Amino acid sequence: MSVAMEQNIGVFDPALAGLLESLVGSRDAISASKEELDFLSNLLQSKELHALFKVYNTIVDRVRDDRRCSPVLSSSMQTTLDVMEVILPRISLSDTSRQLFQLLQNPHIQGLLCAHDAVAQKDYLPRLPDIPQEMDEDEETIKIVQLVKSTEPLDGEPDSAEPIVGATIKTDEENGKIIIARVMHGGAADRSGLINVGDEVCEVNGINVEGKSPADVLQILQHSEGTITFKLIPADPKNGSRESKMKVRAHFDFNTDVDPYIPCKEAGLSFAKGEVLHIVSQDDPYWWQARKEGDRNMRAGLIPSKALQERKIIHERLSMTDQKKKWVMDTVNGGCIGGGGMTCLPDRSLAKGPLCGSLAALNDLGEDMASECSVRTRVKKVIYDAAESDDYDREDIATYEEVVKLYPRNEFPRPIVLVGPPGVGRNELKRRIMELNPDKYHTPVPHTSRSPRPGEVNGKEYNFVSRELMEEQIARGEFLEFGEYKGNLYGTSLESVKSIIRSGLTCIINPHYQALKMLRTPDIKPYIVYIKPPVFDILKSTRNAAFAMSTFDETNSRGFTDDEFNEILRSSKRIEFLYDHWFDEVIVNDDFKLALEQLLEADHKLKTEPLWAPAAWLQ
Numbered sequence: 001m002s003v004a005m006e007q008n009i010g011v012f013d014p015a016l017a018g019l020l021e022s023l024v025g026s027r028d029a030i031s032a033s034k035e036e037l038d039f040l041s042n043l044l045q046s047k048e049l050h051a052l053f054k055v056y057n058t059i060v061d062r063v064r065d066d067r068r069c070s071p072v073l074s075s076s077m078q079t080t081l082d083v084m085e086v087i088l089p090r091i092s093l094s095d096t097s098r099q100l101f102q103l104l105q106n107p108h109i110q111g112l113l114c115a116h117d118a119v120a121q122k123d124y125l126p127r128l129p130d131i132p133q134e135m136d137e138d139e140e141t142i143k144i145v146q147l148v149k150s151t152e153p154l155d156g157e158p159d160s161a162e163p164i165v166g167a168t169i170k171t172d173e174e175n176g177k178i179i180i181a182r183v184m185h186g187g188a189a190d191r192s193g194l195i196n197v198g199d200e201v202c203e204v205n206g207i208n209v210e211g212k213s214p215a216d217v218l219q220i221l222q223h224s225e226g227t228i229t230f231k232l233i234p235a236d237p238k239n240g241s242r243e244s245k246m247k248v249r250a251h252f253d254f255n256t257d258v259d260p261y262i263p264c265k266e267a268g269l270s271f272a273k274g275e276v277l278h279i280v281s282q283d284d285p286y287w288w289q290a291r292k293e294g295d296r297n298m299r300a301g302l303i304p305s306k307a308l309q310e311r312k313i314i315h316e317r318l319s320m321t322d323q324k325k326k327w328v329m330d331t332v333n334g335g336c337i338g339g340g341g342m343t344c345l346p347d348r349s350l351a352k353g354p355l356c357g358s359l360a361a362l363n364d365l366g367e368d369m370a371s372e373c374s375v376r377t378r379v380k381k382v383i384y385d386a387a388e389s390d391d392y393d394r395e396d397i398a399t400y401e402e403v404v405k406l407y408p409r410n411e412f413p414r415p416i417v418l419v420g421p422p423g424v425g426r427n428e429l430k431r432r433i434m435e436l437n438p439d440k441y442h443t444p445v446p447h448t449s450r451s452p453r454p455g456e457v458n459g460k461e462y463n464f465v466s467r468e469l470m471e472e473q474i475a476r477g478e479f480l481e482f483g484e485y486k487g488n489l490y491g492t493s494l495e496s497v498k499s500i501i502r503s504g505l506t507c508i509i510n511p512h513y514q515a516l517k518m519l520r521t522p523d524i525k526p527y528i529v530y531i532k533p534p535v536f537d538i539l540k541s542t543r544n545a546a547f548a549m550s551t552f553d554e555t556n557s558r559g560f561t562d563d564e565f566n567e568i569l570r571s572s573k574r575i576e577f578l579y580d581h582w583f584d585e586v587i588v589n590d591d592f593k594l595a596l597e598q599l600l601e602a603d604h605k606l607k608t609e610p611l612w613a614p615a616a617w618l619q
């Protein structure tokens with residue numbers, strides 16, 4: 001041992017010291033240059049290397065002591081989310097719950113918990129490539145899998161083994177062998193972890209299946225009792241798939257009993273429009289596997305993939321009878337036949353374009369009712385020249401939309417957007433909810449290019465701007481809705497909505513439904529409430545009983561006519577056809593008091609519960 005090292009006993013690592021000693025002892029026997037040996041000798045004596053070794057040895061010692069280092073929990077983030085879900089309904093009742101919720105919601109705390117989980121799950125270890133398997137080309141591995149036969153009745157498709165073992169089989173087109181076509185997530189085969197897509201079936205219960213058809217194999221399965229033993233040649237393990245975490249909201253109904261294309265009815269999963277589905281596998285381009293969100297049944301079912309559903313819709317549209325085609329076109333175009341081109345929307349709708357929100361504001365502010373109505377009529381051309389092409393908004397055929405749970409953020413409340421057919425009562429609902437809670441709900445102040453009248457204050461009645469500026473802003477797409485009246489522009493800007501959101505107040509607006517596309521963005525995250533009219537008789541009786549004033553009438557001085565009630569209903573069908581996949585809530589406005597209560601409840605839910613929203617909003 002060198003003199004320096006002897007003086008530093010306790011600092012130097014004994015193993016390194018031993019190495020140095022043997023280097024000194026065998027210097028002459030090593031075929032290396034003097035410089036190299038000196039370098040190594042200096043390195044082995046350096047304090048830094050010894051200090052590093054000390055750190056390393058300390059870590060190794062601690063890691064060895066399992067009791068001290070093993071984590072109590074490796075899913076603390078998930079537990080936190082679960083806790084948040086449990087306490088969420090109580091945060092308005094208890095201050096302690098609210099404080100805890102806010103603490104757990106803090107991004108730094110959540111970041112810390114995620115880091116903890118990553119360490120606990122040893123997620124930081126390098127991912128090493130698989131060790132290459134050196135296999136004899138001629139030697140095939142066989143696996144023998146035993147499953148308990150399900151007691152479910154068997155009336156599946158001839159090529160299906162699904163009701164028995166949670167898998168389907170098919171004949172390999174290339175070599176004619178029987179292979180596993182699909183393994184249903186959560187079924188017996190999947191739970192065993194031993195049967196994979198592509199495995200070749202050699203024997204079932206000792207019977208060689210070579211040359212047999214899927215129907216023959218199914219017969220063997222049908223006649224077997226208790227356990228079923230498969231002899232399988234494993235597929236290439238690289239083909240294995242991992243469970244996806246994607247959740248989607250369905251924009252169409254699917255009924256496995258009547259679907260003509262599903263390969264195995266028993267394996268299908270029926271669902272209704274609006275339901276949230278957890279997609280567990282997208283391996284098959286046509287048939288995904290999914291579970292219903294919140295469904296405790298672990299077994300997944302087949303649903304049409306996005307691509308397949310799109311094809312089905314296109315096919316249905318192409319093969320639609322003339323009668324049906326006419327219905328859809330009538331619905332899309334508002335029932336006005338023969339108008340064609342730019343004027344295919346019905347007159348009433350034309351009279352109520354995207355300006356209606358600002359017109360409502362005019363109304364609220366006591367502007368002369370007659371001139372408000374004439375604004376509506378006059379602005380129709382401007383509005384639809386610009387916006388009509390947006391009306392048929394289903395260029396992307398609505399199939400599924402990826403969704404995530406959005407937690408309420410009190411500092412940025414989501415705005416409430418009331419949509420519905422003109423005349424249904426959106427303005428009245430907005431007015432009443434703001435009257436009840438003036439400190440909570442706000443609606444944007446509209447912009448105008450006209451000069452202020454005596455007594456009008458900029459930013460109160462209107463935001464007064466120059467025509468040039470407003471035209472520029474309109475051209476840049478900064479206005480949600482706009483129109484022209486008596487040579488002046490009026491409109492509601494997107495920024496006015498955003499500034500209410502930033503202020504922590506709840507923004508409530510009732511724009512024309514064509515504004516939805518502009519509003520449904522990650523910046524705004526609107527909560528869309530559809531105000532639906534009741535059936536004709538109830539619509540008529542409730543409005544007449546309340547002496548409701550027709551919004552179709554220029555002077556707003558008479559009740560609704562039967563034609564106008566029918567127009568409200570026709571218009572509602574059109575909006576539902578085009579946009580119902582975007583509605584977060586539907587309120588039927590029959591009894592006004594009840595409709596208002598439902599709106600208040602919806603807002604309470606919005607403020608206190610995590611709700612499904614487009615995943616794109618969080619990306």
Ligand SMILES: Nc1ncnc2c1ncn2[C@@H]1O[C@H](COP(=O)(O)OP(=O)(O)OP(=O)(O)O)[C@@H](O)[C@H]1O
Nearest residue numbers: 422423424425426427428542546548549551590592
């Ligand atoms: N549930 C109801 N029962 C009776 N009357 C109602 C009901 N809802 C609304 N009304 C009345 O119907 C009339 C039209 O309502 P409102 O002006 O709110 O319609 P709107 O949807 O805002 O239409 P527009 O966009 O044309 O202004 C008003 O007189 C309103 O008081």
